[in-house]
Amino acid sequence: MHEGHHHRRCHDQDDDMLYLDLKKLKVISPLGRGAKGVVFLVRTENGELLALKAILRSSIDKKKKAASSSHDCNEYRRICFERQVLASFHHPLLPKLHGVLITDKIVGYAIDYCSGRDLNSLRKKQTEKMFSDDIIRFYAAELVLALEYLHNSGIVYRDLKPENVMVQENGHLMLVDFDLSTKLPSKSPETRSVSSETKPQIKPKKKKKFGFFFKRRDSGISPDDSVQREELESNSMSSESDSVEKSNSFVGTEEYVGPEIILGDGHDFSVDWWCLGVMLYEMLYGTTPFRGANRKETFYRIITKAPDLTGEWTPLRDLIGKLLEKDPRKRISVREIRGHEFFRAVDWDTITEMPRPPFIPELTDVEGMEGNKEIDVESYVQRVFKVGEEGKVENNRKSVTANCEENRRNKDVWVNNHPTQIQNDNFLIF
Incomplete structure (x- = not known):
């Protein structure tokens, strides 16, 4: 069955779901990466800061075919489930789903941005x-x-x-x-x-x-x-x-x-x-x-x-x-x-x-985090996660390390002020 049909089925129940337009998001900086995706700090047209998690779509397609009979290995089901539970949350200690992103190369979603790291x-x-x-x-x-x-x-x-x-x-x-x-x-x-x-x-x-x-x-x-x-x-x-x-x-x-x-x-x-x-x-x-x-x-x-x-x-x-x-x-x-x-x-x-928790994060200089080079989310995720011919996703550590170094060179704030600076190439936010 064609993947597009699965996407429609996954989202059929969410006619009022906000779908994000990647072209209308200002990508400020990568925040980190996990086993399945890369997280970016983005700004919407109305100035709202969000954390955008982007996952390489080809890796989902290939893993889905390889593990179609296994519930636990089905990456696509996991992503659908995660998006569905995020959409259902109404709690001050859980993230709010601000929108879903689907392109030919990546899938993802945006949630609240937390400036205080982990x-x-x-x-x-x-x-x-x-x-x-x-x-x-x-x-x-x-x-x-x-x-x-x-x-x-x-x-x-x-x-x-x-x-x-x-x-x-x-x-x-x-x-x-x-x-x-x-x-x-x-x-x-x-x-x-x-x-x-x-x-x-x-x-x-x-x-x-x-x-x-x-x-x-x-x-x-x-x-x-x-x-x-x-x-x-x-x-x-x-x-x-x-x-x-x-x-x-x-x-x-x-x-x-x-x-x-x-x-x-x-x-x-x-x-x-x-x-x-x-x-x-x-x-x-x-x-x-x-x-x-x-x-x-x-x-x-x-x-x-x-x-x-x-x-x-x-x-x-x-x-x-x-x-x-x-x-x-x-x-x-x-x-x-x-x-x-x-x-x-x-x-x-x-x-x-409680108005005064034990630790209040300092205000982040978001403007200072923006480098001179515009970030292409799709290309960035593709560089971080290579998909081999047999469908195995390879974490491109060299690429992600190089990208982190590029961000550090842009401004010293990546190291000194960035609330979720990558300390090593295995740093996770999601």
């Missing part, structure tokens, strides 16, 4: 690269509200990490990048069985392959290559939850992925609370709790090792321990999280309206 960059600016308990409490509470909204909409996020949490101009957070998210049948996440008498059963050893796509902590794990499960599973227990239908996709980011995802026994909304626990641990200690020398060791630690909560008992360390419960049936739920002692002083109804 939480990982902000943490690294702190003394000893850690946040205080009070700052962690504010950011953690906002993340709980964002995840609760998603879960109530039937969406499990599955890729919570500091690089996917942006700081808005007003200092409040914004959760971005939903291409690894999925929708689960709408049963309440709170109906999870927590019986202490039900013991997880030990699965017999067997060889089972899982696919993953991996580029350090900045990239998502999704089906592509394969890894053997048997050695990871040998001394581990798996649990079953009957609260919701589960997803069996092997997705996430290496240091944040939940044990139930690695074991392949299915996962539900509770996997997001595991990821929140990893994030809070990193905010408190400056490192993730299960990082090993390589991927295999990291996964082994996630499945078998308890987090090292060094220091005296505090409500925060207690919460982290409950979030990092390996059995998803016993992991703390959103109702219990909101009622936890660590959040005792939080006013959940007004926190997103």
Whole structure:
């Protein structure tokens, strides 16, 4: 079936959707790139600043043909799903979809531009690269509200990490990048069985392959290559939850992925609370709790090792321990999280309206970011992502590095003032 027909089918339900005209957008600067696309800072005709995510259309076409029978490998479905959920959001901590872009060479969409970069960059600016308990409490509470909204909409996020949490101009957070998210049948996440008498059963050893796509902590794990499960599973227990239908996709980011995802026994909304626990641990200690020398060791630690909560008992360390419960049936739920002692002083109804969050980004000199050379979005994305004859997308690291250097030469503000400067060629915003 012709791809154009699929595009019409994907967007048929959105007759009132704003379609962007690339010729009417002023492309100010590239902001970064991910595994699937490049993000640009653009200005609309009315002067509004937006983040435009552009994806090479040919890579979607080729992957779609190669994986037409696989839900998890279907890049086109992922892009459609991401656009659909963005269009459905009405929450101050989630992005608003400002328009869809479709040309012969690229597809994409525009969302809110966050001038404060991401939480990982902000943490690294702190003394000893850690946040205080009070700052962690504010950011953690906002993340709980964002995840609760998603879960109530039937969406499990599955890729919570500091690089996917942006700081808005007003200092409040914004959760971005939903291409690894999925929708689960709408049963309440709170109906999870927590019986202490039900013991997880030990699965017999067997060889089972899982696919993953991996580029350090900045990239998502999704089906592509394969890894053997048997050695990871040998001394581990798996649990079953009957609260919701589960997803069996092997997705996430290496240091944040939940044990139930690695074991392949299915996962539900509770996997997001595991990821929140990893994030809070990193905010408190400056490192993730299960990082090993390589991927295999990291996964082994996630499945078998308890987090090292060094220091005296505090409500925060207690919460982290409950979030990092390996059995998803016993992991703390959103109702219990909101009622936890660590959040005792939080006013959940007004926190997103707090006028003075812990960090307010400085105003960005957008005019100074504009170089002398006009950026051709289509050519730029094509240079960054080459599509080989067999349909495999090659990340053109040399090209993207050269482009970043070109931007640095244009103005020193790319390094000094750019809120989302590319620190390495694996930097992700989405």
